[in-house]
Amino acid sequence: MNTPESTQKNVFGKPLKPCCLQTATGFFRDGFCHTVEQDTGRHTVCALMTADFLEFSLSKGNDLTTPKPEWDFPGLKEGDRWCICAARWNEAFEAHVAPPVFLEATHHETLNIIPLAVLQKFAVQ
Structure with missing residues (x-):
């Protein structure tokens, strides 16, 4: 299978790589942390889920562990990759x-x- 390519740029100014293709992540659910003006949450950080972060997100009112099929959301667990909001990552930092x-x-x-x-x-690599 060929890896899809993006015309948007990563933090190094190079073509954005996919975050996760097994689970359709991102604002567009295309596996990339693509963004547009309508993405008010800025789901732009490709992160490796940790138990601590998932618990932190839940404490902030964003349950990332419970599947929500109606939103095409599988529910996340430690070790998954996911495009998260830059502001939430900063809060976690x-x-x-x-x-x-x-x-x-x-x-x-x-x-x-x-x-x-x-x-x-x-x-991480």
Whole structure:
């Protein structure tokens, strides 16, 4: 299977890589952390889910673990990749529970909220 390509850019200014193709993540559910003006949450950070982050998100009123088939949402578990909101990642960072990120799959719009130097400290391959 060929990996789809994106015309949008990652935090390095290169073509955005897919975040997860097994589970359709992202604002468009296309596997990428693509964004447009209508994506008011800015689902631009490709993150590796951790138990701490999932618990933190739940405490903020966003249950990411319960499947919601009507929204094409499978429910997440530790180890899954998912495009999360840049502001929520930043909140988690401030609370010391930020999940690891895949920089090549994180949209450059994220840099309007989170500095690259901060993201790089949480980078995984």
